[in-house]
Amino acid sequence: MNDTQQTIKTYILETFLPGEDAAALSTTTPLRSTGILDSLATLDLVSFLEERFQIELGAQDVDPSRWENIEELSALVERKRNGR
Amino acid sequence: MVPTRSGSDVGRRVRQSSMEAGLATVLSDAPIQKPAAVAPPAAGAGEWLRTASLLIPLSLALAVVHTFQLESETFETIALLTVVGFAVHALTPMRFRLAAFTAISFVGALAVFGIADAAMMVSVGVVLIAICHLPLSLGLRVLLLLGVGAVLAAARAGVYTIPWSATVWPILGSMFMFRLALYLYALRDPDTRPTVARTLAYFFMLPNLVFPLYPVIDYGTFGRTYYDKPAFQIYERGVQWITRGLVHLLLYRLVYLHLTIQPAEIVDLGGVVQNVLSTFLLYLRISGQFHLIVGMLHLFGFRLPETHRLYFLSSSFNDFWRRINIYWKDFMMKLVYYPSFFRLRRFGARPAMVAATLIVFLATWILHSYQWFWLRGGFPITAQDGVFWGVLGLFVVVNTLRESKRGRKRTLEARRGWDAGRAFRTVGTFTAIAVLWSLWSTAELGEWVWMWLSVRRFDAMDLLLVAGLLGAGLAVAGRSWDAPVTEDGRKRTLMRQPAFQSSAVLIGLLLLGQPQAYERGAPQLAGFVGTLKSDALNDWDANLRRRGYYEDLDNVGLLNTQFLEVKASAPADWRDIRRTEANRQRTDFLRYDLQPNASIVYKGQTFTTNRWGMRGPDVSLQKPEGVTRIAIVGPSFVMGDGVADEDVFDRQLEALLNAAGERRYEVLNFGVGGYSIVQQVAMLENRVLDFQPDVVILTYHLRPALRVIPHLEEVVRSRTPVPYPELERMLREAEVLVDGDGTRLRVPFRPLRSVARSLGVEAAPPRFEREVQLRLLTDRIVDWSLAHAAERIRASGAAPVLIALDIVSMRTDSEPPSLAFAASRGFQVHNLLDVYSGLDPKDLEIAEWDDHPNAEGHRLIAQRLYRELTESREDHFAAATTENDPARAPPGGSTPGETE
Numbered sequence: 016m017n018d019t020q021q022t023i024k025t026y027i028l029e030t031f032l033p034g035e036d037a038a039a040l041s042t043t044t045p046l047r048s049t050g051i052l053d054s055l056a057t058l059d060l061v062s063f064l065e066e067r068f069q070i071e072l073g074a075q076d077v078d079p080s081r082w083e084n085i086e087e088l089s090a091l092v093e094r095k096r097n098g099r
Numbered sequence: 100m101v102p103t104r105s106g107s108d109v110g111r112r113v114r115q116s117s118m119e120a121g122l123a124t125v126l127s128d129a130p131i132q133k134p135a136a137v138a139p140p141a142a143g144a145g146e147w148l149r150t151a152s153l154l155i156p157l158s159l160a161l162a163v164v165h166t167f168q169l170e171s172e173t174f175e176t177i178a179l180l181t182v183v184g185f186a187v188h189a190l191t192p193m194r195f196r197l198a199a200f201t202a203i204s205f206v207g208a209l210a211v212f213g214i215a216d217a218a219m220m221v222s223v224g225v226v227l228i229a230i231c232h233l234p235l236s237l238g239l240r241v242l243l244l245l246g247v248g249a250v251l252a253a254a255r256a257g258v259y260t261i262p263w264s265a266t267v268w269p270i271l272g273s274m275f276m277f278r279l280a281l282y283l284y285a286l287r288d289p290d291t292r293p294t295v296a297r298t299l300a301y302f303f304m305l306p307n308l309v310f311p312l313y314p315v316i317d318y319g320t321f322g323r324t325y326y327d328k329p330a331f332q333i334y335e336r337g338v339q340w341i342t343r344g345l346v347h348l349l350l351y352r353l354v355y356l357h358l359t360i361q362p363a364e365i366v367d368l369g370g371v372v373q374n375v376l377s378t379f380l381l382y383l384r385i386s387g388q389f390h391l392i393v394g395m396l397h398l399f400g401f402r403l404p405e406t407h408r409l410y411f412l413s414s415s416f417n418d419f420w421r422r423i424n425i426y427w428k429d430f431m432m433k434l435v436y437y438p439s440f441f442r443l444r445r446f447g448a449r450p451a452m453v454a455a456t457l458i459v460f461l462a463t464w465i466l467h468s469y470q471w472f473w474l475r476g477g478f479p480i481t482a483q484d485g486v487f488w489g490v491l492g493l494f495v496v497v498n499t500l501r502e503s504k505r506g507r508k509r510t511l512e513a514r515r516g517w518d519a520g521r522a523f524r525t526v527g528t529f530t531a532i533a534v535l536w537s538l539w540s541t542a543e544l545g546e547w548v549w550m551w552l553s554v555r556r557f558d559a560m561d562l563l564l565v566a567g568l569l570g571a572g573l574a575v576a577g578r579s580w581d582a583p584v585t586e587d588g589r590k591r592t593l594m595r596q597p598a599f600q601s602s603a604v605l606i607g608l609l610l611l612g613q614p615q616a617y618e619r620g621a622p623q624l625a626g627f628v629g630t631l632k633s634d635a636l637n638d639w640d641a642n643l644r645r646r647g648y649y650e651d652l653d654n655v656g657l658l659n660t661q662f663l664e665v666k667a668s669a670p671a672d673w674r675d676i677r678r679t680e681a682n683r684q685r686t687d688f689l690r691y692d693l694q695p696n697a698s699i700v701y702k703g704q705t706f707t708t709n710r711w712g713m714r715g716p717d718v719s720l721q722k723p724e725g726v727t728r729i730a731i732v733g734p735s736f737v738m739g740d741g742v743a744d745e746d747v748f749d750r751q752l753e754a755l756l757n758a759a760g761e762r763r764y765e766v767l768n769f770g771v772g773g774y775s776i777v778q779q780v781a782m783l784e785n786r787v788l789d790f791q792p793d794v795v796i797l798t799y800h801l802r803p804a805l806r807v808i809p810h811l812e813e814v815v816r817s818r819t820p821v822p823y824p825e826l827e828r829m830l831r832e833a834e835v836l837v838d839g840d841g842t843r844l845r846v847p848f849r850p851l852r853s854v855a856r857s858l859g860v861e862a863a864p865p866r867f868e869r870e871v872q873l874r875l876l877t878d879r880i881v882d883w884s885l886a887h888a889a890e891r892i893r894a895s896g897a898a899p900v901l902i903a904l905d906i907v908s909m910r911t912d913s914e915p916p917s918l919a920f921a922a923s924r925g926f927q928v929h930n931l932l933d934v935y936s937g938l939d940p941k942d943l944e945i946a947e948w949d950d951h952p953n954a955e956g957h958r959l960i961a962q963r964l965y966r967e968l969t970e971s972r973e974d975h976f977a978a979a980t981t982e983n984d985p986a987r988a989p990p991g992g993s994t995p996g997e998t999e
Contacts, residue, residue, distance in 0.1 A: 031509050039511040048404050050421055051509050054432060055502055058440065058448065074437035075288065079429040080319030 016042060019068075019089040026063055027085070031056050042086040047079055070095040149331050150189050156338045156598050157182045157398075159605035160345060166612035168633050169348050170388075173211055174309045180207050181305060185334075185398040193326075197296040200399045204305040211270075211308045216263045220271050223251070224302055227275055231283055244279060255476060269311035272473025274302050277315045277466075280434060285318040297322060305399075306392040311474050314389055314406060314426035317433065324402040335597045337397025340390045340405075342601035347387030349608065349631060354380040356630055356637050362541055362550040363867075363874050364804070368557035369564055371550055376568070378540045379411075379533035386410065389424070404429075409580055414524040416494040417502065419532060431459045449503065453496050460492030483547075487539035494531075515579065522577030529572065545847055546867040552848070633940055635908045635950070673702060673949065676740065676772035681706055688822050689781050690813050692771050693738075702741040702945060711786070714738050714747060714768045722765075722791045729756075729968075730767045730787045730897075732779045733798030734806060736906055736952055737770030741945035746954040751961035752968075759969075767792065775806035776884040777826070783888055788895045794968075795892045796900045797885075799917055801909045801932070804877040808870055811835065811880075815869060826883060833872040837863045881917050889924040900968075901926040904960065907935050907943045908950040929967045934959050 016024070020042050028037055031051060046052040052060065061072050070092065075081070082088045163169070164178050184203035191199040208217040230243050254261045255268055278301065285291045293301075301321050307313050326333065358377040360370055386407035393403050404425050413419035420428060439458045443451035464484055472478045541547040593599050610616070612632060614625035676682055681697040684690075695712040698705075709717040722728050731737055731749055739747030753766040769787050771778070779797050787795060800806070814821065815836055821827040830836035834852075837843065843863035846852045855862040864872070873880075885901070892899040901921045903914075911932055922928045935943055935956065943956040952960065 032511060035509075035511045044511070048425065050418075051511075053417065053421060053507075054436060055452070055499055055507075058452065062448070074433075074441045077437050078319065078433050080317045080323060080433070 017089065019092050020085050022067065023060075023064070023085050023089055023092070026060065026067075027051070030059065030063075040085075042089070043084045045083050046085070046088075047083055064092055068092055068096055146331065150334060151186075153331075153334055153338055153598055154182070154186065156342065156602040156605055157185065159602055159609065160338075160341050163345050163605055163608050163612065166609060167349060167352075167631060169345065169352075170634070171309065176210055177207055177305065177309045180210065181395050181398060184305070188399055189330075189334075196400060197294070197300050197325075200305070201296060201299045201303060203399075204300070204303045204308070207305050207308045208303065212264065212267060216267050219261075219263045220267050221303070223271060224274060227279060228282075228298060228302060231279070231286060237283070237287065240283065244283075252472070255473065257476070268476070269474040270308060272470075273311040273313045274304075274307055276470060276473045277430060278302060278318070281315070281318050281430065284434065291319075293318075293322075304396065306395045310388050310392055312385060312388060314392060314403075314424070315430040316403060316426060317429060320403065320429070321401060324404075326400040326402070328402055330400065333397050333400060333402045336402070337394045338601050339597035340394030340397065342394075342604050344387045344390030344392075344394055345608070346604065347383045347390060351381065351383035351387055352631050352634070354383065356635070357627075359637055362546045363808070363870055365550050365553050366556060366875060367561060368554045369561040371554050372561070372565060372568065374550065375533045375537045379529075379536040381540075382536070386423075411529060412525055412576055412580060413528050413532075414521055414576075415498050415528055416491065416532075417498045419528060420491075420495055427463075431463065435459050435462050449500070452499060452503070456496050456499060457492055460488045460495070464488040482544055483539050483541060486544075487535055490535055491532075517574075517577035518579075519577060521579070522573040525576035526569065526572045529576070543867050545865055546871070548847070549867060549871050635940055673946075676701065676735065676738070679706075681708065683712065686817075686819065687781075687785075688814060688819055689778055689785060690810065690817070690819070692782070702949070704741060704743040704746075706739075707744050714770060715744065715750065718765060718767060718790070720790060723763075726763045726765050727794075728765045728767060728790060728792040729794045729796065730769055730790060730792035731796045731798070732769045732774070732782050732787060733796075733902075733904070734770065734774045734800060735772035736904065737768065737798055738772050739768070739770070739957065740772055740951040741949060742952070742954050742957055746957050748957040748961040748964065751958060752965055755961060755965040756969075770798075773806060773809075775810045776803055776881055777807060778810055780884045780888045780891075781822075783891060788891070788897075791895075792897050794898045794900055795888075795895075796902055797888055797926075799881075799885075799901055799903045799915065799921070800905045801911055801915065803881050803917075804874050807877050807880055808873045811873055812866070812870060816866075823883075823887065825887075826880065829876060829879060829883070833876055834864050835869045835872050835876070878917075882920055885917065885921045885926065886924050889921070889926055893925060899926045900929065902929045902931050902964065904931045904934065906950050907940045907952055907956060927971060929964070931960065931963055931967075934963050 024037075024040060024042070027046070028035060028040060032040065044051075047057070057077055061077055064070065065072055072095065076091060076095070082091055161175075161178055161182060164175055180203065184200075184206075188196055188199050188203065205217070205221070208220065211217075212220065227244065227247065230240055230247065233240055233243070235243070253259060255272070282293075282298070282301070286293070301316075301318055304313075304316075354377050358373060359381065360373045360377065362374060365371055365374055389406040393406050396403055406425060408422050408425075410419060410422040413422050436455045436459050439455035440451045443454050446454075467484065467488075468478050468480055537550075538544075538547050541550075611628055614628045614632075618625040676693075677691060679699060679701055681694050681699050681701065683692050683694040685692060693708045693712040693714065695708060695710050697708040697712075700706065706714070708714055711718070711720075729752075737749075739749075744750070747768060749766045749768040749770075753764055756764040756766070767787075767790060769782055771782070774782065776797070776799065783795065783797070811830070813819075815830070821830065821836065827836065834849070843861040844855065845865040846855045846860075846862035847865050847868055849864075852862040852864065889899045901918070903918055909932075914930060918928050918930060935952070940950065941947070943952055943959075944950045945953045
């Protein structure tokens with residue numbers, strides 16, 4: 016697990032899943048189809064990512080079909096950081 | 100292995116000049132945004148065997164579809180094609196599988212529409228797709244699509260005609276009305292590189308050919324989830340969801356046929372509960388169809404998200420919105436919610452969130468009507484829709500604000516055990532949504548409000564019902580039924596494997612679907628299951644259909660899809676008798692009858708009336724010497740709706756009676772389509788008795804309110820005098836009849852009218868309230884009609900006979916109380932309601948969309964009636980001895996049927 020993935024995982028665990036077993040949340044655990052990240056939580060997470068990684072996310076970046084788990088979200092963040 | 104290539108690899112391959120490489124490129128799979136997560140292993144013998152084993156539950160599923168006649172015959176064809184296609188597809192090399200799926204879909208289109216319609220549909224679709232790829236700016240492409248859409252919309256609205264079958268419209272509309280927007284949206288992303296195979300597969304999906312109400316599948320998700328897990332895992336989930344879909348459809352049929360009750364029929368608390376519950380449960384049809392659709396797509400490698408996941412167990416409005424149709428939710432999130440939020444967030448996150456949520460629900464309301472336009476042709480904007488989406492939107496906003504402040508409890512592992520908080524939240528959410536749903540489905544808001552006033556009337560059984568439902572609901576809802584988010588990865592035993600479980604359920608359904616096997620031991624269960632084995636309309640819808648609702652498409656609640664499907668399949672000229680040249684409008688209490696000397700083709704059959712406006716050959720007014728006359732009065736199935744002149748049961752009955760040769764009989768048919776029992780009485784006095792019948796047969800049919808209400812409502816609306824003082828008194832007492840009704844202000848509910856009147860305002864009840872009052876009065880009206888008719892028939896010297904008979908789909912196990920009442924008033928009663936028993940309704944109906952008895956049905960009626968009449972000949976024909984009695988001759992010079 017890289018740093019970005021770890022940061023996202025920690026935020027999700029602390030903010031949305033307090034008290035849950037960290038080992039149960041892997042980088043491929045579905046986040047959106049399972050309701051862990053609903054629209055509200057997604058927007059919350061977007062604000063965090065923008066602030067933490069100094070990137071700007073738009074409507075297309077939160078498109079439900081673009082990422083479903085920490086691994087995919089982390090890849091998106093990396094692409095944004097690399098200016099893509 | 101799923102071939103996974105980078106974009107540059109795809110580009111390189113496109114540039115290859117060899118035909119083989121070119122073919123491979125356009126037909127094979129290519130990544131949309133990123134490679135699939137999991138590549139399926141090379142298929143060894145074990146893998147093939149496992150995949151082949153899924154043909155067992157799939158064959159069982161086909162057998163269940165056939166046994167219970169689920170959905171339509173076309174669906175059965177597509178289901179068979181899906182199973183065969185699955186086997187072929189699984190054997191196809193991976194890189195050609197998308198092309199294989201598209202080819203199977205095109206074969207399906209040919210099977211459903213035929214060559215000409217399928218070619219037209221695909222051509223229009225290809226033009227729309229091609230516009231998306233024109234080398235123009237996005238704005239121009241959108242404008243072009245809107246232009247083509249407007250041209251198609253004009254044709255859909257009937258401005259001009261496109262030479263294809265009407266059934267193409269809903270399917271073409273369903274394929275493109277939302278998916279084009281998602282496709283264009285996907286094309287905005289430079290990483291999206293669609294192939295011809297994927298694009299055609301996306302738009303022309305096999306299940307879409309039979310399901311116009313279709314999940315709005317996202318193009319990105321469609322590509323992203325394609326074989327992203329081991330193939331067998333995807334396939335077995337497909338089997339599981341197909342099974343679940345079939346169970347939903349069977350439960351829907353149970354609810355539709357045996358639990359639904361219309362607001363106009365409700366008189367007490369039990370009725371209200373039944374209406375609210377059954378209306379919501381009718382959604383099982385849609386959730387069943389969605390499970391089938393998504394399950395079928397799994398069989399071709401598309402691991403799409405689970406649809407309608409335990410939506411009856413939602414614990415909040417937000418939860419419900421998330422569960423019920425994840426495809427629509429994601430579509431709205433993608434195209435409406437997030438774009439709105441990001442544009443508005445400069446005003447603050449919370450206001451942007453609230454505004455975006457409200458915009459979503461407004462868009463959902465409008466798009467619901469937009470969808471309706473392409474599927475059905477109308478664009479209904481109703482107050483019920485507005486209230487439903489508005490209230491649901493507000494609840495979601497409130498819930499969202501609450502969650503944004505206090506957070507929402509999320510878990511990775513489902514908490515087992517019963518939880519009171521969860522139980523009450525879930526039951527509360529279910530109840531609130533069910534109430535909203537019943538409002539959404541009602542034909543008129545006032546009618547819905549009136550329905551709720553019925554809760555004042557209840558008995559111990561009603562209270563027991565409410566308590567029982569509440570207790571059962573809390574017991575079920577307190578437990579978490581969701582599977583854990585995390586996969587445990589342990590190997591499952593055979594018993595826990597989806598394919599095994601699905602097979603067990605399907606075998607159970609198949610056994611249940613053989614009622615003849617357990618008829619002896621459990622006759623009631625066998626009879627009940629027998630009713631579930633055909634896709635007949637329920638009583639209410641069957642009556643709507645007979646009353647000529649075909650021409651009034653938008654009158655039907657939006658959720659009543661089964662009724663609309665049947666209606667949509669009827670030819671345009673399939674009309675109620677009142678909308679033909681054979682109808683004669685009258686201004687008296689009868690309101691209408693049959694035109695004398697009419698000769699038309701009605702529902703494809705010869706329809707002839709004699710000079711007296713009776714279906715059948717000419718007869719003299721004066722009864723010929725030595726003839727015994729039998730007059731039959733009744734509604735459409737007595738008139739012979741949809742059968743040729745010579746096939747109507749009265750003709751056959753006359754032939755049977757005369758074949759005995761003892762005396763000469765004439766059977767006179769006074770049947771008129773749509774006649775209520777009250778109109779039968781009016782016809783009796785207006786015309787029947789003038790023909791000096793020896794026997795007068797009146798017809799009792801089930802649910803008499805369905806004919807009594809429209810007739811008396813028309814009488815009141817047209818301010819036609821009621822010629823029967825007792826009936827008029829009943830109508831006045833119930834405020835159905837009010838002097839100067841046309842000029843009065845419509846004020847609902849009696850207390851409000853009293854207030855209005857005390858203020859000097861002349862008030863009268865609105866239409867829905869009159870209809871409810873008529874519903875409450877119907878039993879009394881029927882009894883009055885029977886008593887009055889018996890008296891008049893006896894006074895004329897004829898024998899009164901009552902037959903209980905109905906159309907093919909209307910059956911009952913119990914004897915209606917009115918028959919005993921009729922017998923007490925001197926009628927000879929013959930209950931023929933079981934005349935179609937033991938036979939497949941489809942063999943006895945005049946058409947798939949019309950359940951009036953066909954020639955065979957009329958033959959059965961004639962034979963049964965002949966048997967019953969001759970068995971009790973002495974009772975019936977005693978009056979015949981007084982034939983030619985001058986006292987019973989018609990009044991001098993008057994012409995029957997002409998006096999109004």
